[in-house]
Amino acid sequence: EAQVTQNPRYLITVTGKKLTVTCSQNMNHEYMSWYRQDPGLGLRQIYYSMNVEVTDKGDVPEGYKVSRKEKRNFPLILESPSPNQTSLYFCASSSRDSSSYEQYFGPGTRLTVT
C-alpha cells in the first residue's frame, strides 16, 4: 500500500530536549516536505527536499533541521524544542512527474513542548 508514515504519532517533551520525528514514504517520490498545522493558520511549510541531499527552507524553518540521506526518509529534527513549536506536524511527498503535483500526506505527529 502506498503510504507516508510518521513516528511518533504523539509526543510530549520538555523545553530543550532534542527530538526527531521520522518520515518515510514507499512511493519512490523525489519530493518530500514538512508542514506544521496550527489553528487558524492552516498548514505552513517548514522545509522541503527535491531529492537526496537536496533540502531547502520553507516558510517557517526557524528552530528546525532536516536531512535527506535516503530517498525514502526525511526526518525532522528539533535541536532545542520550545513551547511555540507545540503543533501538529505533517510530512508529505510527491513525485517529480509534472502531470501530477498531488502531495500525499502522513498521518501527523502531535507534539507538545512544555
Added chain:
Amino acid sequence: AQSVSQHNHHVILSEAASLELGCNYSYGGTVNLFWYVQYPGQHLQLLLKYFSGDPLVKGIKGFEAEFIKSKFSFNLRKPSVQWSDTAEYFCAVRDTGRRALTFGSGTRLQVQP
C-alpha cells in the same frame, strides 16, 4: 509571496443543504489549485485538483470546484451535504514556478443530522 484566503472559518449546515466554500489566491501567474479534506483525527486527503482545461472540476464524494481566473477564485461546492462530510477543508495553491503548496487557513464544516 503567494497567499490563499478562505473566508469561511466555520460553517454549520443541516444534512441535504448545499455547500459552497470560498477560496481566493493572490498570485497572478499560472497556478495549480487543490482542495484537501481532513476528517477528524485523520491526515489530509485530496478532494480535487485543477491544472488546466475545463475550469469546472469534479472530485471525489460528489464535490466539485470552479476555477474563475478573473476572480482568482477556486470555490468548492457540493449540492447536498451529508453528516459524513463533517471535516476541515483546505484550499491550496501552487504557482508553477515552485513545488511547495500554499494553504489557506481552513474551513471547518459541521453537518448536523
